[in-house]
Amino acid sequence: MSKIQFEIKQKIAVLSESTKGWSKELNLISWNGYPAKFDIRDWDAAHEKMGKGVTLTEAELKALYHALQRWFEGENEGQVVSWHEPLERWAQHSPLFIQQLKNILLYLQERQYPLEKQRQLLYATVFPEFEEALRYEIETIRSIHEVEYAEFVQLLRTLKPEQVEQFFVTLKQ
Numbered sequence: 704m705s706k707i708q709f710e711i712k713q714k715i716a717v718l719s720e721s722t723k724g725w726s727k728e729l730n731l732i733s734w735n736g737y738p739a740k741f742d743i744r745d746w747d748a749a750h751e752k753m754g755k756g757v758t759l760t761e762a763e764l765k766a767l768y769h770a771l772q773r774w775f776e777g778e779n780e781g782q783v784v785s786w787h788e789p790l791e792r793w794a795q796h797s798p799l800f801i802q803q804l805k806n807i808l809l810y811l812q813e814r815q816y817p818l819e820k821q822r823q824l825l826y827a828t829v830f831p832e833f834e835e836a837l838r839y840e841i842e843t844i845r846s847i848h849e850v851e852y853a854e855f856v857q858l859l860r861t862l863k864p865e866q867v868e869q870f871f872v873t874l875k876q
Contacts, residue, residue: 807844
């Protein structure tokens, strides 16, 4: 078995320390010469030994950040999830993302898809065979606006059906 090579490009935070000298850290690490990714794991004091961990892309870390923001704002316990703040942020920072979402939603409305089917299509979990153009549009928006789309999908998963309908109506305006 070949040895895993790593280079800690940037130490970001020590999340906790154990009495045995190990620390749980968030670092930017290049594994086996690949571009650096965000990494959370336990390390010994010399950073020679490591525990199991999780490696995240920047988009995944941002999605986690937004999910944790919502969690700590108390939106995790069946409370009404607010979609207004992300919508305003996207409108300010990613107007093309908003326009592409509007186009997709108008297309789905023209095709008279039920609300839950629209939600599934936007998750990109279900695609009718004849909807190649729709698949292309969703894959395009997902690749161009990776962070916003991940946050959008997470938001869709947490919204109640009546909130999704309200969100879609506002988004199309």
